Amino acid sequence: MRRVIMLADGQSFYASVEKAAHPEYRDKPVAVGDPARKSGIILAACPIAKARGVTTAERVGEAQAKCPDLVVIRPRMATYIAVSLLITEIYESFTDQVEPYSIDEQFLDVTGSIALFGTAEEIARQIQTRVHLSTGVWSRVGIGPTKILAKMATDNFAKKRLEGIYTLSNDNIESDLWPLPVYRMFMVASRMSGHFMRMGIRTIGDIARLDLGEFKQRLRYRMGRQSDIQAEYYWQTARGIDPSPVVAGMRSQVKVINNGRALKWNLYKTIEDIEPLMIELVIEVCRRARKYGYMGRVIGVGAAETDGSRSFHFGRQMSLMRPTYLEHEVGSAVKKLFLEHWQGMPLTQLHITLTGLSGDETYQLDLFEDREKLIRCAKTIDAIKDRFGLTAMIRASSLQKTAQAFERAAQIGGHWA
Template sequence: MHLDMDAFYAAVEQRDDPSLRGLPVVVGARPGGRGVVATCSYEARRFGIRSAMPIAEAYRRCPHAVYLRPRMAHYAAIARCIRRELDAISPLVEPVSIDEAFIDVSGLERLIGPPAAIGARAKRRIREACGLTASVGIGPNRLIAKLASEYHKPDGLTVVAPPEVQTFLDPQPVAVLRGVGPRTLPRLQRLGIQSVADLRRRSLTELQRHLGTRLAADLHAQAHGIAASAVAPQTPRKSVSKETTFAADQIDAALLHTRLRALAGEVAQTARAGGVAGGVVTLKVRYAGFVTHSRQRRLAAPTDSARVLLAEAWHLFEHSGLPQAPVRLIGVGLAALSPPASCSPPRQRDLFEAADAQERDGRLADTLDAVNTRFGDGALSFGLAGCAAAGGADADAGGSTSAPRDADPG
């Protein structure tokens, strides 16, 4: 089974604010900036707006839409609610993004009923527990389940039994197959291949001549309904990153440092929420003409600290030979993720015993995460003003409010 939430970010905003229901809602960058659409409601999609579209184009198509900034911590909390409901149905759940997952439902017929009943139960549990709709597809493998979940959006439920696979696939445009993108689609169309059925009728040898050995074999198998079926619940996350695109190229060090601070806070919070720490700090900087540079630095020990992340990223920015030119985009990330080594069982502290800096920071981080989960990203952040643009280590430990940043949603 593949479960995909319907316009997830926008649906959450409409759920939380009933006055937005029925209106075109766009979640992403602010109009006038250079970011993109993260997602949009189905009302907005009627105007041709779609995910990853430049926000300027979305605004041109629908200037009267409601434009909202993403609240990633809030969405992550709701995603955990969804995951709990899926775990209650099957022990084999593989999240593939914040709003979709594959679920192995084989063997559940005896407990729940036929595939349609299993899908209906998943949709009902999520609607009742989280107040949101999901589209579900069930099939003999991942490809068919994924295509089935897209077949009747929103709030759809499509079951494709093994004998029905070819009937389901053949009429669909060839662009639905994985690996058919902007470069491959025109090549297929020049061969007269418009539908999956057209592709299926071509020999593997002919496809290899035009597409190459690997891509031809993959598309040939998909056209015949052959794909992987394994669900891997323990697939580890490899990295966490956030980036921001500026409305105008920036060279002001204080502004760049402030944005990097906000991004470091988001990355650290995401890492803590996932129960991981990172051993490699990465920095991404894009200049005019989309010239992009990346730098990385390995740490002595893994971290989930916003302070450490900011200090290391700013050091890379200042001392790794980057061009001294206005910046279009800046981003920071953590890689080489692993469970934090500092996890130890809780103990009762003596009334007059002082907390060390590491424990104090951990307790502050837990509080910040709880506040931002409830009230949205940027509601509260570490007071890192002490980490001046030079990247000093003596940061203020207090909390401070901060205005939402113009992060480019990814």
């Protein structure tokens, strides 16, 4: 049976939740961000604010300059997560095959639901009505036989239509999708779009109409032999080919564990300023690794620095002799990598990754330290933090002024709960 898949997206999700909570702002431009920080970014803007030039990811001060009567509301991540879970329950009343893609986007396979609830478009309208009545969030729904077509139907068509519903299928992919500029294809960012433009590829159809072998050859000439996998992915995407099923629940396979911060560059000038934050990042990465049940063998450090006139960024990796998720082992590798490549300028960003993951069911013992005891101790600390909060036990370094442990403990995903 031909699959019927939807990608439902909440319009201006954070802003819509706030407008539903504040009826007095119904006819006003609303954006979500930190009103106390002019240099902070706009996380979401309602359609009224967007019509006045406010854009997502621009600075709060810039948005207020464009729209003086803009209402900026501090984000409440715990509320947004709760609303997202409520929307998931509504979707699950139509099908048990619901796969969250982000906090405001979810895939639904309604192939088996059509006999009960009507056509795909009728199901989409029912979903829109129930979600809007329950949460105040208006949903845009893309429909297609594959996840990739449903996603592109939402992003390129449903979001631009008043009814917020659009079906992209094998019948209209050539007439509707292929004429679009190549940067409108899923997973084609500005850098890849530049490569395509220099290759003479300007539309999605330019890729779809090429023979796969020829496309691989052209991309290989531009980007090297390692580009064959990319070529096949983009060629299939342009044609709407995607065999992946909708998988109920969140994705379980973890390939990388990371943590990072964007920083105020004038605060992180010396290694004494940077190290407290570095330790906190290492602690959080190791804690997540233990939670997921993975040890990692490859440590990565990324950083951006500037002195106001010059800028530099780097990303480096090193392999350890054995997989680990112990803070002192990860931390020593992180500090070594950082000091080898840091130019000495104030930091604007610091990022740590743990890859080369393997299950923690087995691990290498050590003749010179009791690793089993160290792992039990680390997991005990994790359990205390899970029960009593992230600041129930902290390192002394987190009392330094450049540390962020107490501030981050009150946030979710880097934003206020």
